[in-house]
Amino acid sequence: MLSILIPCYNFNVYKLVKDIYKQAKVLNIKYEIICIEDGSSKTFNNSKLKDLKNVYYLVNKNNIGRSKIRNLLAEKSKYNWLLFIDCDSEIVNKNYILKYVNNTKKSNIIYYGKTVYPTKYKKNDNSLHWKYGKKVESKRKIKVFSSHHFLIEKKIFNTIHFDNKIEKYGHEDTIFYYQLKQKKYKFKFIDNPLIHAGLEKNKNYIIKTEQSIKNLIELEQRYDLNEIRIVKISKILSYFYINYILIFIFSKLETFLYKNLISKNPSLILFQFYKLGFYCKNLKIFKNSN
Numbered sequence: 060m061l062s063i064l065i066p067c068y069n070f071n072v073y074k075l076v077k078d079i080y081k082q083a084k085v086l087n088i089k090y091e092i093i094c095i096e097d098g099s100s101k102t103f104n105n106s107k108l109k110d111l112k113n114v115y116y117l118v119n120k121n122n123i124g125r126s127k128i129r130n131l132l133a134e135k136s137k138y139n140w141l142l143f144i145d146c147d148s149e150i151v152n153k154n155y156i157l158k159y160v161n162n163t164k165k166s167n168i169i170y171y172g173k174t175v176y177p178t179k180y181k182k183n184d185n186s187l188h189w190k191y192g193k194k195v196e197s198k199r200k201i202k203v204f205s206s207h208h209f210l211i212e213k214k215i216f217n218t219i220h221f222d223n224k225i226e227k228y229g230h231e232d233t234i235f236y237y238q239l240k241q242k243k244y245k246f247k248f249i250d251n252p253l254i255h256a257g258l259e260k261n262k263n264y265i266i267k268t269e270q271s272i273k274n275l276i277e278l279e280q281r282y283d284l285n286e287i288r289i290v291k292i293s294k295i296l297s298y299f300y301i302n303y304i305l306i307f308i309f310s311k312l313e314t315f316l317y318k319n320l321i322s323k324n325p326s327l328i329l330f331q332f333y334k335l336g337f338y339c340k341n342l343k344i345f346k347n348s349n
Contacts, residue, residue, distance in 0.1 A: 061160065062213070066128040067146045070257060071103035075148055080111050082156040091115065093135055093346045094146075098122025126221035129206075133216050133301040141216055144208045147257025151175065155342035158251040159210045167244055171209035172251035174200045179259070183323040185258040187265070191327060192255060196287045204246050206232035208253050215244060229271025230278055253303065261321040265333075272338050275346050289338050301338045309336025 063079060065072060066300075076092055083090045092111075096102055096118045102316040116232070119128070125183060133141055140163050141154075155198070162170045175198050180189035200207070218236050225231045275284070284290050296302040309316075316333045319326055 065133035080148040092306040149254035
């Protein structure tokens with residue numbers, strides 16, 4: 060019936076798994092919960108998960124990346140429906156698993172749920188991730204597939220997989236989504252929220268954003284990613300040669316922008332400009348070096 064798959068990396072997943080376990084065991088279904096540590100330096104009390112029935116806790120000593128770890132989880136699974144859940148999540152409602160189970164009656168559809176953020180951020184240095192997540196990402200993920208948590212048939216997953224060649228951070232879920240769309244599979248959003256609790260510190264969030272943008276530029280060489288907004292805008296700017304002006308302005312303002320983004324009250328408009336400027340600048344560098 061249902062394999063619940065959780066890739067783990069430096070996060071305490073015990074409460075998340077325990078909450079999922081409590082919901083699954085009362086549904087009178089066949090299920091398993093598989094957690095794999097992906098080269099984590101901290102495992103907290105996650106090893107206690109072995110004490111729970113139908114819960115399997117495995118440890119990868121080396122980090123193999125977000126794509127390979129999800130493929131490994133699917134490979135280890137034994138049931139026909141796969142529910143992927145990111146480890147830095149919290150359960151919102153008592154019917155979370157049931158809502159996904161109720162959608163296992165129709166084939167050839169990938170279901171993905173809502174991503175919400177904590178009501179308040181606990182520390183000032185989490186302000187950028189929290190603000191962008193709450194005001195932008197949570198709304199965008201209603202319209203666009205996200206791998207934060209999603210349900211897929213194993214037979215479908217086995218035809219696509221996440222791209223094992225993507226070892227760097229960012230956009231492995233974008234490629235997965237586009238490949239499934241090319242195969243004419245349908246995606247359906249369901250109002251089944253999960254809290255994204257693992258907020259990055261501002262400096263780390265900017266680093267990950269930059270890594271994701273650099274990875275996007277590399278992936279563009281192998282995939283058609285013109286539907287992605289930042290790619291689309293960049294191409295329009297390039298057509299009118301405005302990208303060179305943007306790169307010049309970004310280079311002059313980069314330090315100012317960075318200081319704002321790591322502050323207690325970062326501007327989301329400046330963050331969007333920072334991402335676009337960083338993309339255009341690094342795209343130029345990439346083209347000049349190849």
